[in-house]
Amino acid sequence: MIPSRRRTRALSCAPPRRVTRSRPWRHAAMASVGLSLLLASACTSDDGADPAAIEPKLSAIQTAIFNNSCAMSSCHSAAAHSGDLVLEADQSYAQLVGVAASQAAAKAEGLLRVKAGDPSKSFLLSKCSPDLALTYGAPMPPSDGLNAAKRAAIAAWISAGAKND
Numbered sequence: 195m196i197p198s199r200r201r202t203r204a205l206s207c208a209p210p211r212r213v214t215r216s217r218p219w220r221h222a223a224m225a226s227v228g229l230s231l232l233l234a235s236a237c238t239s240d241d242g243a244d245p246a247a248i249e250p251k252l253s254a255i256q257t258a259i260f261n262n263s264c265a266m267s268s269c270h271s272a273a274a275h276s277g278d279l280v281l282e283a284d285q286s287y288a289q290l291v292g293v294a295a296s297q298a299a300a301k302a303e304g305l306l307r308v309k310a311g312d313p314s315k316s317f318l319l320s321k322c323s324p325d326l327a328l329t330y331g332a333p334m335p336p337s338d339g340l341n342a343a344k345r346a347a348i349a350a351w352i353s354a355g356a357k358n359d
Contacts, residue, residue: 252351
């Protein structure tokens, strides 16, 4: 008979002790998950601002949306310029209005990032939608795009002529 490795406690009512083993991979996995969550939250669409209060003006959109959801150090800042797009206050207008989209499918269709007066031909608005077609890549911000109220403010600004106000 082979002796058992399990010890039994004679006459004890206490539950058996659980033996823990060191798992260094678990710490690395947890750190990886934490880093992923941190990076995902860097570009976020939920900034706590009341989207109903966003005026359809570039200055209001810049403050309430671009500064909080897009122009982060790892996204559309001057340093990162993801998608060849900078959405910092002093550059967003020149980077958006009348500029051809750089995404391959949108470029092939002749879409502009923002076509003044025409939200349906403005790639920015499509890119911020959670219902973005797969041919256009992932919605922005990566956390499923902007909410409907924020997209409505951008659409109203575009419809009004996308002025640099």
